[in-house]
Amino acid sequence: MQSLKRVELLTIGEELLLGLTANRHLTTIGASLARRGLVLARSCVLPDDRNVIADAFLKAWTRSDVVLVTGGLGPTTDDLTRPAIFGALGLEEIHDPQIEQAIRNRFQRMGREMPDNNLQQALRPREATVLPNANGTAPGLLLERDGKLLFLLPGPPGELHPMFEGQVLPLMELRGILGEEQAYLQIRTVGIGESAVQALLSPVFADYPGLGVAYCAHHGQVDCRLSSPDGAYGPDELQRVADRCRDLLGDDFLTFGEDCLVKIVCDLLRTGEYELAVAESCTGGLLSNCFTNVPGASKFFAGGVVCYSNNAKVLMLDVPECMLKQHGAVSAETAVAMATGVAERLGADFGLSITGFAGPCGGTKENPVGTIYLGLHSPRGIWCRKLNYPGSRMLVKERAVNAALDWLRRELLRPDETPGTDEQTRFEAKRLLDLKF
Amino acid sequence: MQSLKRVELLTIGEELLLGLTANRHLTTIGASLARRGLVLARSCVLPDDRNVIADAFLKAWTRSDVVLVTGGLGPTTDDLTRPAIFGALGLEEIHDPQIEQAIRNRFQRMGREMPDNNLQQALRPREATVLPNANGTAPGLLLERDGKLLFLLPGPPGELHPMFEGQVLPLMELRGILGEEQAYLQIRTVGIGESAVQALLSPVFADYPGLGVAYCAHHGQVDCRLSSPDGAYGPDELQRVADRCRDLLGDDFLTFGEDCLVKIVCDLLRTGEYELAVAESCTGGLLSNCFTNVPGASKFFAGGVVCYSNNAKVLMLDVPECMLKQHGAVSAETAVAMATGVAERLGADFGLSITGFAGPCGGTKENPVGTIYLGLHSPRGIWCRKLNYPGSRMLVKERAVNAALDWLRRELLRPDETPGTDEQTRFEAKRLLDLKF
Structure with a gap:
């Protein structure tokens, strides 16, 4: 096994230090390198100050094999990355x-x-290789010295990320810097808490002394990362441990790796040759947007309705006005009427709906802010689920969408002969249709 | 005016370097300090390695007045922040x-x-002040030496953020470290490039030697931040400079501060007591979702349709099938039919539509991937605009949504007597209605 190279990331931009934008470079670049066996040694955010950039760069350059510098390559007077670094290296x-x-x-x-x-973006050191930028004006630059690599990359994520994946990684690969294997193996779970995952899986891990185990919880999902810090376990062995975990997790197992929940649901819809339509009230298009972020979504995604007003629910989804009056827009009845309405209007196999109070205003005593009703219309029946989430408007929206996606995933995985898990909240299709039409 | 103190942030945690979680500490702490006149001097993310932490801490401690360290205070063996830093300082x-x-x-x-x-979380240097943690087990610690402050803070955001706002900021205030005013004044522009903003505003800035000017481009918007690094200009003077910039920018001026484009559009809709409905094809719900992220959106947002298939365009928006056949789903004709269709279906004053090829597949010779048609139905007429964006699917979606929002903003700002700016692409309402109905 080759010795791992040391890679550092320097991000230039006062807007990051002012908290105006999140450092998305660290997450994308860090994750991308980790998938190829490298863990970033350090990541620093620096202000647009020539001396600070020069000083921090020289320190990183001395102790590392690869230095990635992002940002500060623009055309304006506060873009100082090039003069700072080329000055420090004595390059014209x-x-x-x-x-x-x-x-x-x-x-x-x-x-x-x-x-x-x-025009100043057309300047470069004679020794530098140009990395063309298809998405902006500032090209990337690669400089090689004494077996070390320096990459200068543009700051806007839409320019940096394609350049990193399409040019930087292949160049690092050519130089033999990237590994063959992930630095870790990730088990992604959904619908089960962090401590419950740990309690379930710990007995497995006890059989493998020295195994690296780390947990990370995010948006109703818990990731468990397995690694072998001392190299005792190879990739095959890690996979065997992970397989045991998957078997224990059952339907709470989502995937190995980084595929997101919606990607998995889309694969299931595509495999089953199903069409889906969605109806959203409080999530306001977030659920639709998730599906349409997946390329080729038109194969299985018929469309969606954002019925933010009662009027829209009646006009676009045939939700009966009397039902809205009797039960309210945030109710089990409305949720299922929305799911069925959108599926029938668009002729889809599945209809998925969300209605609720995302906050900060609204809510009733019975259905306070954070209350969400999900409706699921499937070829096998029509169901509803009531949930409640604490937190901000954005958080409630995200959690509601994740819960809806996970419910659809479990329904798509369920073998035909098994009964639904929601018998207690089941609405008989016939009864509902009687009510509606 | 007091001289500004130098503050650095050290964040400990391998999960950040692996790109598994975004560094939310930097955004919250950075923004919070900037609102009180301080700009973070530097922010570094370090791995859970005792030597690396000790070394980076000593460097930061030497050059700064305040060092904030977050993370690595937990009870497990990979939590090394305390031993590393107390070891480096020779504290028992x-x-x-x-x-x-x-x-x-x-x-x-x-x-x-x-x-x-x-129990090891109950250890602390004799000299340290304890900051109680209401949301977790690890308390924060404050150490003062030679007029410098060191804060050790827990990593989980739910523990750190309340401790930072409730205890760290007040302690810094007591020590006279925080300022009274924001560290900068931000001018937000839209629909004009970074270099064009600079070319337009530079003559103004030339009148104010020593003025701090920084630019940041993001999603079709360019922010220009004004500050006075040497304290030569007070807040009133900065505001006078900013007012001159606003006048020069005209309709390309969005706002002072941090309000986002959609927030501004929502304010305009609310003020005019207008209702809006949207119809989206390739952006798949992203536009709807933007509006519904704004609390109280139900006051002006009637709803939206994600008509991802031709079928959905016909069924939900009354787009004539013959029009789709003749001109295609990605065409000026379909864009305006969608805008009018959704406005009429939902009885809204304004209809805004987006259709296009977001990629990576699809597209024709005439309308390649990245082609976007926007449709705008307003009480004064119906228009369409054709745009083309390079970049990934996500980027094309974001840019299309921003262009649509900005167009609606300009239409809402336009005085009644001025003609529309898009005469060349104007569709006479009557002609269009003849075609459609």
């Missing part, structure tokens, strides 16, 4: 006509005039 | 019976047995 910049042409082409394609200050 | 730890009692009480309240390893 030359004008690169190819970079200039690429920038001019970009402006032309957008039908906009190129301001003169963009 | 004593057992604090009050901390122990607080931890025991917490476990008792939860009806759980306290594992022995929690």
Whole structure:
């Protein structure tokens, strides 16, 4: 096994230190490297200050094999990454006509005039390799010295991430820096708490002394990462441990790796050749948006309705006005009427609905803020579920969407002959249809 | 005016370097300090390694007035922050019976047995002040030396954030470290590029030597932050500079401060007592979701339709089938039919629609991936706009939504007597209605 290289990330941008934007670079780059066996040694956020950047860069350059620098490559006066670092390395910049042409082409394609200050983005050290930027004006730059690699990358995530995946990783691979295996094996669970996961899986881990186990809870999901810090267990052995965990977890096991819940649900819909339609009130399009983030969603996603008002529920989903009057928009009856309504309107196999009070206002004594009703219309029946989540409006929306996705996932996994798990809240399709039409 | 203190943030935790969780501490702490006049000087994420922590801490301690350390205070073997830092400072730890009692009480309240390893959280240097933790077992610690402050704070956001706001900020205030005013004044612009903003505003800034100016581009918006690093300009003077910028920017000026585009659009809709309905194809609910993230959206947001299939466009929005056949789902005609269809179906004043190819598949020679048509149905007319965005599916979706929001914003701002800015793409309402109905 090769010795692992030391990689550091320097992110330049006062907006990060001011808390104005989250450091998404660390999450994407960190995760991407970990999938190839490397754990970032350190990540620092620095202000747009030439001396600070130069000093921090030289320290990182001395102790590391690869230094990734992001941000501060723009055309404005506070973009100091290039002068700071090239100054520190004693490199002179030359004008690169190819970079200039690429920038001019970009402006032309957008039908906009190129301001003169963009021209300074066409400067680069003679020794540097240019990494073309298909999504912005600042190209990336690669500098190699004494077997070390320095990457200068643009700050906007939409420019950085494709460049990192499409150019930086392949270049690191060519230099033999990336490993073959993930730095860890991840078991993703859903619908079970962190301590319950730990209680369930600990007896398995007791059989493997020195196994690295870490837990991470996020949005109704708990990830469990297995690793072998001292190299005692190879990938096959880690996988055998993970398989034992999967068997114990049953339906609470979501996947190995990083696929998200909606991706798994989409795969199940595609495999079953089902069509889905969704109706949302308080989640306001978040559920629809999840599905349509998955490329090729038109194969199984018929569409959705955001029925934010009672009027919209009646007009778009045929929810009876009398039902809204009698039971309210936030009720089991309305949830199932929405699910059935959208499925029938769009001729889909499955209808999934969410209605509730996301807060901060609204709510009743019986259904306080945080109350969510989910409706599920499937070829096998129509059900509803009542949930309650604490937390902010955004958090309630996210949790409601995750709960809806997980419910659909379990329904899609359920063998035909097994009864639904929700018999107590089951609405007989016939009874409901009588009520509605 | 007092001289500003230097504050650094050290965050300990391998899960951040593995990209498994975003560094929310940086955004909350950074923003919180900036609101009180302090800009974080640097923020580093470090692995759970005693030597690395000790080394990075000593460097930060030497150059700063305040060092904030978060994470690694837990009871497990990989929690090394305390030994690393107290070792580096040559401090001995004593057992604090009050901390122990607080931890025991917490476990008792939860009806759980306290594992022995929690007892090490009751250790602290004799010189340290204890910051009680109402939300977890690890207390915070404050150490003062030579007028410098060191805060050790627990890692979980639910424990850290209340402790930071409720205890750390007041303690810093007592020591006279916090300022009275924001550290900067932010001008938010939309629909104009970063270099164009700079070209437009630079002549203003030339009148104020020593003015701090920083730019940040994100999703079709450009922020320009004004500050006075040497204290030469007070808040009133910064505001006068900002007012001049606003006047130059015209409709490209969005707001002062941090309000987002959708918030501004919602305020305009609320003020005009208008109702809005939206119809989305390729953005799949993202536009609807933006509006419904704003509390009280039901006052002006009638609802939305995610018409991902042609079928959904016909059934939910009355887009004529012959139009879809003749012009295609991604066309000016379909965009305006969607906007009008959803506005009429839901009886809203404004209808906003998005159709296009978000990629990675789809697209035609005339309308390649990244092509977006926006439709706007307003009480004054019906228009369409064609745009093209490079980039990933997510990026195209985000940019399309931002362009739609900005267009609606400009339409809502436009005085009644001014003609629309899009005469060349204007569809006469009558002609369109002839075509449709």
